[in-house]
Amino acid sequence: MRTKHCGLEMEFSWAIGQEYRRLLLSLLFLSTWKAGSGQVRYSVPEEAKHGTFVGRIAQDLGLELAELVPRLFRVASKGRGDLLEVNLQNGILFVNSRIDREELCGRSAECSIHLEVIVDRPLQVFHVEVEVKDINDNPPVFPGTQKNLFMAESRPLDSRFPLEGASDADIGANALLTYTLSPSEYFSLEKPSYEERVKRLGLVLRKPLDREEAPEIFLVLTASDGGKPKLTGTVQLLVKVLDANDNAPVFDRTLYEVKLQENVPNGTLVIKLNASDLDEGLNGNITYSFSTDILPNVQSKFYIDPITGEIMVKGYIDFEESKSYEILVEGIDKGQPPLSGHCTVMVEVGDTNDNVPVMEFKSLSLPIREDAPVGTVIALISVSDLDSSVNGQVTCTLSPSVPFRLVSTFKNYYSLVLDSALDRESVANYEVGVTARDGGSPSLSATASVSVEVSDVNDNTPAFAQPEYTVFVKENNPPGCHIFTVSARDADAQENALVSYSLVERRVGERALSSYVSVHAESGKVYALQPLDHEELELLQFQVSARDAGVPPLGSNVTLQVFVLDENDNAPALLLPGPGGGAGALSQRVARSVGAGHVVTKVRAVDADSGYNAWLSYELQPAAGGARSPFRVGLYTGEISTTRALDEADAPRQRLLVLVKDHGEPALTATATVLLSLEDSGQAPKVSSRASTGAAGAEAALVDVNVYLIIAICAVSSLLVLTLLLYTALRCSAPPSEGACGPGKPTLVCSSAVGSWSYSQQRRQRVCSGEGPPKADLMAFSPSVPDSGDREDQQPATEDCLSKVSL
Structure with missing residues (x-):
């Protein structure tokens, strides 16, 4: 147990x-x-300097200084959070930035900054209220610096002329205004009493006006506030004395009070005013209007009918914008001069539950670079709702399909941050819509949008349509002519897409490339700086660089192949005996015993051109007097032979004129003179020592020239054939470019064989200049060089058909 x-x-x-x-x-x-849950109250004067002591907030809240940082001590403001700050080292609340009570609370008598002090571990929330005390930092301000008053000289004494008073943004004694008027024998100042609801301020006539004596009177009205020290404001009053109409309109009352609900539709009648005038005719006809001293927000909200005196609503009436309106009305007759009467209409606005959430974009960081990292903050959005309780609780959502998201950073604050990578070349601008919805039933919502521009980064190089262009230019072009235009496109924008062009300098033989061609930096037009010579330069290959203006700049190159086309600009040159083969006559002795077809001599000529322009033909010009010559010349060989057997009837001295002509358009010619001496058969057909020596030298020189000519023509023709084959292959695998046309139908060209081989090539190309169709054919050949011992004329060989290929 x-x-x-x-x-x-x-x-x-x-x-x-x-x-x-x-x-x-x-x-x-x-x-x-x-x-x-306790609450601490402090007070601080407005406009206090940075660092001004407000209170020992940590001590007053019963918190230890050592635990402020570990417990994540922080202060959140329901208004502007940057006005006050706490030193976490000593727990003192101090002024962080300028505090303007008028900006913070307007004309409200009470002005406080509400702070929420939050600490963790365990969670505690303290409410701190800092009262902002007013100082006299705003002087009285009149609606304008000068006011013009028009008064008839017949106005009776003690007539009152209302004036618009000054306003002071301060409160209390600092906004308690007193008025003084500069000394005047005509007017005194009627000061408002403090018991009056509507402060009446005006001028009172104390001495009859005389326009002839004083047409204008200048006065200064001064307003002083009750602060220490006092601040003042002034307005100049210009009184213009008028003649005529001596009865002013009079309203039924000087003050009308009206109550009006907010959100009433436009056209709603506020009040109908009535004024009377003892005059008759035009002097008693009254028109109604708002006073010139009326505030702009009143004029934008109401409209007065000038005939009937009805005041109607014409704008949106919002209780949250203004709880009352003071309307100054004038009744002006049509006399000369016109007189006026005045009254005041006080409109009290009744409240209605009609507030939707309000959003404001703050701290916009725009435009945003396209290479910005994910998480970059673009904008800070604040939301508010003038309603209370559930109707004032606001949540925000973002429009879909945009690379952004909303992050809640603090009560009623959201951050708009980047959610995925950007590419300006794909999308350069985003219209981001944010919807704020309150918790009411039915809920009210508001939508705001911000245009997020994506700024360009130089991440695209200038690109040409193709890596290489082929251009054909006729030789002897005029200096400075345009031969081609290069163009590169850059997908970037502004400076990053501003492309400039330049030559990639190199040496062309002994000269710089820039002495042949140039390129315009902006347009990309390529110009030939000097006439090109096909005999000197057949192919000019160079590169053009395109570079944008970004930082750092990006660039690319394109290759241009400029083929210089031959023109018939060189006449045939005769190879005659003499120093250097210069001009002269060819002398030769011929035995009279030779038979028909015997080759007596040969005319040799060369042409510096190529193709058809260098293809020579020989013609024997008719003898003087029309006598038939016993000699002939080979059309393409230049060999002079007998057409028949010579006899005694033939003159002992034969002068032959041989015309050498190329096949260019137009053809160029040269003339060779051949002197033949006919000798009897008993004499040896010797050439004179001078002629034989010259002929032997000419023959040797001709052999050497023809060997070099054959080698040069074969090399150039081989290079041309190879280039054309490569070009045709590239044309088949690539789209057409500016420098060439599509392939045409092959044709045949037949000609007598005058050399080892013959080749004809037809091209279509764009050239620098020249009217009409370009030259179609290019023929390269190496003529046959017969031995000096040829005894008979070469007969025309069988014609060969050469394929003519069209490029």
């Missing part, structure tokens, strides 16, 4: 201990909650 009893006692003690621990925890939680 004793054991059992002891067990019960121990169990009972353990239960009591558990209850005691629960009670301690409850008391501790209650004390923590009470401490966390």
